[in-house]
Each structure stands twice: as C-alpha cells, then as structure tokens.
Amino acid sequence: MLGQVIVSGILSGALYAMVALGLALIFGVMRVINIAHGPLLMLGAYCTWLLYVGLGLNPLLTVPVSMAVLFVIGLVLQRTLVFRVVDAPELSSLLLTFGVSIAIVNLAQLVFTSDLRAVEYITGSWVIGRLAFSKPRVIAFLFALGVTALAFLFLQRTRLGKAIRATSQSREVAMVCGIDVGRVHMFTFGLASALAAAGGALLAVIVAIQPEMGGVWTFKSFLVIVLGGAGNYPGALLGGMLLGLVEQLASLFLTTQLSEVVAYVLLVVVLLVRPSGLLGGRQT
Amino acid sequence: MKRAVLLALGVTVVALAVYPALGTGYGVRSALQTFMWIALAGSWNIISGLTGYVSFGHVAFFGAGAYAGAILVTSAGWPWPVAALAGGVAAILLALIIGYPCLRLKGPYFAIAMLGLNEVLRALVSYFEGLTGGGNGLSLPTLDASVPIYYVMGLLAVAVTGAAYLIVTSRFGLRLMTIREDEVAAEAMGIDTFHHKLGALLLSAVGPGIAGALMARDQGYIEPLSVFPLATTVTMIVMVLFGGKGTVWGPVLGAVVLFIAQELVWARYPYVHPLLFGAIIVLVVLAMPRGVLGLLQMRYRLPRTI
Numbered sequence: 231m232l233g234q235v236i237v238s239g240i241l242s243g244a245l246y247a248m249v250a251l252g253l254a255l256i257f258g259v260m261r262v263i264n265i266a267h268g269p270l271l272m273l274g275a276y277c278t279w280l281l282y283v284g285l286g287l288n289p290l291l292t293v294p295v296s297m298a299v300l301f302v303i304g305l306v307l308q309r310t311l312v313f314r315v316v317d318a319p320e321l322s323s324l325l326l327t328f329g330v331s332i333a334i335v336n337l338a339q340l341v342f343t344s345d346l347r348a349v350e351y352i353t354g355s356w357v358i359g360r361l362a363f364s365k366p367r368v369i370a371f372l373f374a375l376g377v378t379a380l381a382f383l384f385l386q387r388t389r390l391g392k393a394i395r396a397t398s399q400s401r402e403v404a405m406v407c408g409i410d411v412g413r414v415h416m417f418t419f420g421l422a423s424a425l426a427a428a429g430g431a432l433l434a435v436i437v438a439i440q441p442e443m444g445g446v447w448t449f450k451s452f453l454v455i456v457l458g459g460a461g462n463y464p465g466a467l468l469g470g471m472l473l474g475l476v477e478q479l480a481s482l483f484l485t486t487q488l489s490e491v492v493a494y495v496l497l498v499v500v501l502l503v504r505p506s507g508l509l510g511g512r513q514t
Numbered sequence: 515m516k517r518a519v520l521l522a523l524g525v526t527v528v529a530l531a532v533y534p535a536l537g538t539g540y541g542v543r544s545a546l547q548t549f550m551w552i553a554l555a556g557s558w559n560i561i562s563g564l565t566g567y568v569s570f571g572h573v574a575f576f577g578a579g580a581y582a583g584a585i586l587v588t589s590a591g592w593p594w595p596v597a598a599l600a601g602g603v604a605a606i607l608l609a610l611i612i613g614y615p616c617l618r619l620k621g622p623y624f625a626i627a628m629l630g631l632n633e634v635l636r637a638l639v640s641y642f643e644g645l646t647g648g649g650n651g652l653s654l655p656t657l658d659a660s661v662p663i664y665y666v667m668g669l670l671a672v673a674v675t676g677a678a679y680l681i682v683t684s685r686f687g688l689r690l691m692t693i694r695e696d697e698v699a700a701e702a703m704g705i706d707t708f709h710h711k712l713g714a715l716l717l718s719a720v721g722p723g724i725a726g727a728l729m730a731r732d733q734g735y736i737e738p739l740s741v742f743p744l745a746t747t748v749t750m751i752v753m754v755l756f757g758g759k760g761t762v763w764g765p766v767l768g769a770v771v772l773f774i775a776q777e778l779v780w781a782r783y784p785y786v787h788p789l790l791f792g793a794i795i796v797l798v799v800l801a802m803p804r805g806v807l808g809l810l811q812m813r814y815r816l817p818r819t820i
Binding site for chain 1: 568619633
C-alpha cells in the first residue's frame with residue numbers, strides 16, 4: 231500500500247514541479263507572484279481539448295501546440311499589462327494579476343461554459359507486481375519530466391537561458407552586462423505560461439477540465455516553491471515531489487477531501503519552521 | 515466646512531435610523547446589504563489598504579463568523595446578537611492561526627496563504643458534517659429580525675469606518691502605512707512590524723466575522739458555497755480599490771457606488787460580472803492606484819485623513 235502511495239505521489243509530483251517551475255521563474259526574475267498562473271494552465275487544458283475535439287488530434291501531440299499558444303498569450307500579457315507593475319510595490323502586481331485571473335476564468339466560462347470536459351485518450355493501468363501504474367498518469371509523468379529537463383537545459387546552456395538566470399540573480403548587474411532586461415522579462419513570462427500550458431494539456435488527459443480548475447494550481451505551485459525555497463529553481467523539483475507524496479499519504483490516512491487541507495497545513499508549518507524553504511537560499 | 519460635513523453626516527445617520535419605519539422591505543434589505551459591504555470593504559482596507567498586505571481570502575473570516583454564529587444559534591440556543599459577537603471572535607481566532615506564521619515574513623506569503631484558505635475552510639466545513647451539516651447546509655430557526663439586524667449592521671458599518679478613522683489618525687496607523695511604503699525602513703526605525711501587521715489583520719477580521727454571523731441570521735440558511743464565495747472577496751477588493759485604498763471614506767464610497775451600480779445595471783448581466791470586476795481591478799491598479807478619493811485628494815488638496 232505504501233509503495234503504491236509513493237508511486238502515485240511521484241507520478242503527480244513531476245507535474246507539480248513542472249507547473250511550479252513556471253511560477254518560480256516569474257518570481258525569480260521579476261519578483262512578481264503571478265496569480266493568473268493557474269488560470270493560464272486552465273487555458274492550456276482547453277487548447278488541448280479544442281484540438282482534440284475539433285481536429286481529432288492525438289492529445290499528446292497537442293502538448294507542444296498548447297505550449298506555443300500560451301507562450302504567445304504570456305508574451306502579450308507581459309508586454310501589455312504586467313511590465314507596468316514589475317517595479318511597482320508588490321501590492322500592485324498581486325492585484326493586477328488577480329484581476330487578470332478573474333477575467334480569464336470568466337472569459338473561459340463564457341466561451342467554453344462551465345460544463346466538465348474530458349479528453350478520453352488512454353485509460354487503465356499497467357500492473358507490475360503489486361503496484362498499479364495508471365497509464366495516463368505515467369505518460370503525463372514522462373512528458374512532465376521531459377519538458378522540465380528541456381527547460382533546465384535551456385536555462386543552463388543557451389544564451390537566453392543564462393540571461394534569465396543572470397537577471398534573477400541581480401537585475402542591475404545583468405543590465406550592466408548588456409542584457410536587455412525587458413526582453414528577458416517578456417520571454418520569461420512566455421516560458422512560464424508555456425510550462426503552465428503543458429501542465430494543463432497533460433492534466434486534460436487525466437482529469438475532467440472546467441474553467442475554475444486553475445485557482446488551486448496557483449496555490450499549489452506557490453506551495454511547491456515555498457517548499458523548495460523561493461527563487462531556487464532546482465528546489466521546485468524537490469518541492470513538487472514532496473507535495474505529491476504528502477497529498478497521496480494524506481488521502482491514504484485521511485480522506486481525499488482533506489488532501490487540500492493537508493497541503494495547506496504543510497504550507498503553514500514550513501513557513502513557521504523553515505521559511506527559506508527546505509533547500510534554503512537562492513540558487514538559480 | 516468641517517461643520518457642514520458633520521451636519522451632512524448627522525442628517526444621513528438620522529435619515530437611515532428612521533428609514534425602516536418608512537421604507538419598503540426591498541429598500542431596507544438593500545440598505546442592509548450596503549451596510550454589510552461598507553463593513554466588509556472597510557475591514558479589507560485596514561489590512562490591505564493600510565499595511566499593503568493583500569488578503570485574497572477575506573471572505574474566509576465572513577464564512578467563519580457565519581458558521582460560528584449559526585452553530586451557536588442552532589445548537590447552543592444563543593440569542594443572535596451574542597452569537598454575532600462570537601462570530602467576530604471566531605474570525606479573530608482564525609486570523610491568529612493564519613497571521614502568526616504568514617505575517618512573520620515579508621512578501622506575498624500572506625496573500626497566497628489567504629488565497630488557499632477559502633478552499634480549505636470549505637473542505638473542512640464539508641468534512642465536519644455533524645457540526646456544520648456539511649453540503650446540506652445549516653438551517654436556523656425562523657425569526658423575522660431584519661429590522662433589528664438592519665440597525666446592528668448599520669452600527670457595524672459605522673464602527674468599522676470609525677475604527678478606520680481612529681487608526682488612520684493614530685501613531686499605530688502611521689506605523690502601518692510606514693510598513694506599506696517600506697518595510698525594511700520601518701524595521702530600521704524600530705517598528706515591531708510583525709506585531710503591527712498582526713494587529714491590523716485581527717482588526718480587519720472582526721468586522722467580516724460579525725457581518726457573517728448577522729447575514730447567517732438574516733438569511734436563516736447557510737451552506738459552504740453560499741458563505742465562502744470567491745466573488746465576495748473580489749467585490750470587497752474592487753470596492754476599496756475603486757473608492758481609494760488606504761483612505762477612511764474610500765471603502766464607503768466604493769461600497770455605496772458599486773452596490774448601487776450592481777443593483778441597477780449589472781444585475782442584468784450576471785454572466786460578465788467577474789470580467790467587469792477583473793477589468794476594474796486592472797484599470798484602477800494601472801491608471802489610478804489611489805482610487806477616486808485619491809484623485810480628489812490630490813486635485814483639491816484634501817486632508818490625508820479623509
């Protein structure tokens with residue numbers, strides 16, 4: 231039983247890590263907590279659903295498409311609205327992205343209605359020994375790992391990736407070195423939205439989707455970056471796995487209903503005991 | 515000038531005091547709701563407008579008060595005015611539990627913790643079915659008390675606004691605003707920022723707690739979805755931002771104007787309501803961060819304590 235819990239925890243943990251990495255990037259680079267992160271994930275899920283229902287595309291092939299669409303939406307959001315509050319007090323950026331998130335959810339309700347939508351792709355599980363591996367979750371896990379690995383490779387190896395890390399270490403020094411910080415901000419927001427979209431697209435295969443599914447993801451992504459240490463990108467991986475495990479353990483010992491409560495208690499306890507995250511400090 | 519303002523205030527209070535004897539049921543109900551919004555918006559303003567710590571889940575205090583009040587009325591048979599006070603106490607306790615870990619840190623931790631609090635309380639209420647009735651909700655014994663509740667809610671609105679005035683004009687309020695402008699500088703000046711923020715949060719939780727218990731009594735029935743809607747928090751925030759955050763009369767102005775607008779105009783378009791509110795938030799943050807009252811203050815050199 232415990233083995234099963236660990237398997238399920240790790241499977242969902244990779245998804246948490248990938249989505250949270252997006253939020254962590256925006257926070258690291260701009261010091262902005264994007265409340266609209268979850269709603270952007272929801273838009274990614276609807277992209278996949280539209281392509282699946284409209285064009286009959288294989289849901290896994292839609293993942294890059296959803297990511298590309300949301301990348302552009304993210305760029306536009308940053309270019310039109312968010313860049314205006316990057317240097318403003320925290321209050322402004324929190325409220326602005328909150329307003330954007332309400333508007334996005336409402337637009338989705340108008341366009342897609344509040345009905346539950348599902349992308350039926352693969353069902354069932356592989357059974358190995360006494361452990362069951364839910365097929366859609368394993369596929370989502372592998373995709374999430376792949377996307378996260380690519381994102382890290384991009385951050386480590388490419389010029390733009392290095393510019394992003396440099397900007398999150400010190401914006402002033404990055405500017406002095408000739409980095410176009412405005413462009414880095416735009417690209418970061420696009421990349422973060424694309425990571426959220428990947429999460430949404432993979433989630434569409436696992437669970438039913440609806441316009442209000444995003445809110446809880448903003449919260450969970452934030453919890454993941456608190457666990458890993460704010461501004462610490464590798465920490466997001468650890469935080470994601472940890473959140474997945476804790477939620478699964480909670481549903482084993484308590485009820486599934488309370489798994490969100492447990493995640494919340496986890497946030498409060500971590501803030502009390504180790505506010506700088508489990509890995510501590512900034513490490514980009 | 516000052517005398518004229520006080521006179522106008524006095525006339526308004528007297529008119530509202532005799533209104534239930536003259537007005538229609540609908541009118542009294544609308545006025546009661548306006549009082550509630552004034553109390554809610556004014557309370558949100560104390561933590562978020564003055565201190566700059568955004569609470570995205572203030573409705574949690576409203577809901578906690580509603581459940582505490584309703585449970586005490588139904589299970590313990592408390593009279594509703596006492597239960598309403600107990601609702602305020604329940605909200606304070608909740609604020610302590612959340613504020614203690616989250617306000618010790620700077621930055622958005624508090625905002626996000628409040629964002630999640632709503633869902634958590636809803637899940638807890640559904641889980642402890644024996645006490646709260648779970649998803650079936652909780653029915654209070656029938657009692658027609660809308661006129662007394664009208665007066666109590668009116669008092670609450672006055673109390674919250676009065677408290678805001680006292681805070682803004684006090685050293686405590688000045689320190690809160692210092693935290694908002696620059697928390698590091700505030701600390702360097704010797705302000706105990708944690709306890710000031712916590713104090714502001716507790717003060718801002720009482721009003722919604724009492725208002726929640728009063729609304730539960732007035733409506734006679736509560737369920738998780740009706741007392742923990744995200745929309746209530748959104749409305750509070752929009753009202754304060756529109757009127758002018760960090761001012762005494764901004765939340766009152768925002769609550770009255772937006773409630774009337776909502777009843778007269780937007781009630782016909784319920785589907786785009788959130789879109790409109792989202793757009794107002796974005797516009798106010800970008801174009802007039804200090805709200806209508808802030809604009810007037812700058813234009814006419816009005817005192818800061820208005």
